[in-house]
Amino acid sequence: MQDRFTNKVALVTGAGSQRGIGRATALALAKEGASVVITDVVPESVQKVTEELQKIGPAMGEVADVRDKEAMRRVVRSLTDRFGGLDILVNVAGLTRPTTFLDISEDEYDLVLDVNLKGTFLTTQVAVPAMLQRGGGAIVSLSSVSGQRGGGVFGSSHYSAAKAGIMGFTKAIARELTPRGIRVNCVAPSMVDTDIAGDLLTEQRKAELGQGTLMGRIANVDDVVKCILFLASDESSYLTGVTLDINGGMHMH
Numbered sequence: 001m002q003d004r005f006t007n008k009v010a011l012v013t014g015a016g017s018q019r020g021i022g023r024a025t026a027l028a029l030a031k032e033g034a035s036v037v038i039t040d041v042v043p044e045s046v047q048k049v050t051e052e053l054q055k056i057g058p059a060m061g062e063v064a065d066v067r068d069k070e071a072m073r074r075v076v077r078s079l080t081d082r083f084g085g086l087d088i089l090v091n092v093a094g095l096t097r098p099t100t101f102l103d104i105s106e107d108e109y110d111l112v113l114d115v116n117l118k119g120t121f122l123t124t125q126v127a128v129p130a131m132l133q134r135g136g137g138a139i140v141s142l143s144s145v146s147g148q149r150g151g152g153v154f155g156s157s158h159y160s161a162a163k164a165g166i167m168g169f170t171k172a173i174a175r176e177l178t179p180r181g182i183r184v185n186c187v188a189p190s191m192v193d194t195d196i197a198g199d200l201l202t203e204q205r206k207a208e209l210g211q212g213t214l215m216g217r218i219a220n221v222d223d224v225v226k227c228i229l230f231l232a233s234d235e236s237s238y239l240t241g242v243t244l245d246i247n248g249g250m251h252m253h
């Protein structure tokens with residue numbers, strides 16, 4: 001067991017889902033010594049994951065929608081009161097819809113863009129002042145291979161647009177914030193075995209998608225968490241503005 005996050009405070013959004021990337025990231029950060037703050041929109045999930053985290057170390061959870069800037073500001077205020085500041089932000093909250101282009105309603109477009117892209121933007125905007133007060137930190141956001149190759153699995157055009165937006169956003173704020181001590185990076189996973197696609201990710205579909213990779217399998221949550229923790233830690237001390245591919249070789253560019 002490494003111990004890369006002792007005395008660090010980390011905020012992970014979208015960490016409620018039992019089989020999701022957010023919960024696994026939060027638990028991994030806690031196991032390596034971080035004080036961990038999680039958010040999600042599902043109250044029971046927030047409570048459950050917070051209890052799991054508190055068995056490992058200092059942790060708190062808040063029900064907060066990443067689209068709600070005031071709610072996210074309150075989260076940052078309470079974690080600053082409780083833990084003294086913020087060092088690591090992991091923007092995980094996201095969702096997708098498999099709708100084809102001509103059938104996407106404006107409401108669905110807004111939902112997918114707002115949760116994935118605007119939520120990342122707003123959360124980062126309220127988190128950065130707390131990180132600057134600590135003298136710096138690291139931001140890792142969840143993009144997707146969908147933003148690079150135009151979806152094609154479960155995400156559609158709005159999801160691809162949002163995840164491509166996260167890559168541009170990452171580079172833009174890396175330019176502004178790196179000279180001030182905050183490294184900013186994102187990860188672009190291909191299909192990961194979580195519940196994001198609901199019932200659509202059957203065992204047969206997983207096997208088919210695995211064949212499209214050089215690894216012969218889709219990613220598991222741990223494959224992604226390891227990369228997120230690398231970008232959040234000092235091991236990636238000279239990386240900023242990077243999109244780290246986690247796709248088992250299914251998309252090389």
Ligand SMILES: NC(=O)c1ccc[n+]([C@@H]2O[C@H](COP(=O)([O-])OP(=O)(O)OC[C@H]3O[C@@H](n4cnc5c(N)ncnc54)[C@H](O)[C@@H]3O)[C@@H](O)[C@H]2O)c1
Nearest residue numbers: 014016017020021065066092093094142144191192194196
């Ligand atoms: N699973 C994949 O194949 C895959 C691939 C590439 C990228 N990603 C990205 O990784 C991230 C996590 O995905 P996952 O597979 O763990 O999905 P998941 O559905 O298991 O988890 C997403 C979490 O975000 C929460 N959430 C949704 N809307 C929210 C909001 N408005 N405010 C706060 N929380 C909200 C959900 O309640 C859920 O707990 C997402 O951004 C997703 O787009 C996933």
